Amino acid sequence: MDRNVSTARETEASTTLSLRDVVKTYEMGADRVHALRGVSLDIARNEYVAVMGPSGSGKSTLMNVIGCLDVPTSGTYSLEGQMVAEMSEYQLADIRNRRIGFVFQTFNLIPRASIFHNVELPLIYAGVSKTERRPRVERAIERVGLADRVKHKPNELSGGQRQRVAIARALVGNPSIILADEPTGNLDSKTGDEIMAVLDELHAAGQTIILVTHEDYIAEHALRVIRLRDGMIESDTRTQRGNGGSPQARHERAAGE
Ligand code: ADP
Ligand code: MG
Secondary structure, eight states, X not given: OHHHHHHHHHHHHHXXXXXXXXXXXXXXXXXXXXXXEEEEEEEETTOEEEEEOSTTSSHHHHHHHXXXXXXXSEEEEEETTEEGGGOOHHHHHHXXXXXXXXXXXXXXXXXXXXXXXXXXHHHHHTTOOHHHHHHHHHHHHHHTTOGXXXXXXXXXXXXXXXXXXXXXXXXXXXXXXXXXXXXTTTSOHHHHHHHHHHHHHHHHTTOEEEEEOSOHHHHTTSSEEEEEETTEEEEEEEOTTTTTSOHHHHHHHHTTO
């Protein structure tokens, strides 16, 4: 009994984001595009979620709403206990610059700037002092294994390395959530695996991660898969990992350790 009460309280405290009946309709002249048709979901701290679904099913729209880059037409969104619709422009900017780290399929790096400067930019926007920025940028670049590339420019790196820079940039503000929209979409499968190894490590270190992917083998890195279809959640399930690890680990448990 006591145990149940405390579990409920912990669940509430650990809920990072909560969407209720979120609808997003785009007006295109006389046409209306129903990108999200009533999505409700909760994601807790340190979850590792893959969002899947056919092209046009609303995955990017959902990520944009979660990342506060776009506002729902109706429905509510609360992030760490606070209603996003009630936040000031200043708070929203802080969320985009610091509390949520974005990773895109196309990397979105500044070509003429060094790796160091690319990773430093969100901290400059967030008003972090120069002396504080340097160690944080160096630490983020180290975490993605590119310490020896800080002075390089993006075009001197491979696709996989560029995506790692984008992950370092997402990490540098110490975000509560990393949102990655098809982070391996432009990479071959071996390089995709390397990127997923980086995300796996961040998750193991406590990071909350939500990623969009078309590939089952990528989604299998996550612990939970949400499938969208026509702007609605079609299914929300645990992956094999989410159900207790690799097939090997389950086999060992079944055999009595
Ligand atoms: P997905 O990422 O799953 O491919 P999206 O969320 O990008 O899907 O798009 C969902 C639907 O909303 C699509 O029909 C798309 O054309 C439409 N859409 C997305 N963004 C916009 C926009 N800015 N203006 C108009 N329609 C949009
Ligand atoms: Mg998309």
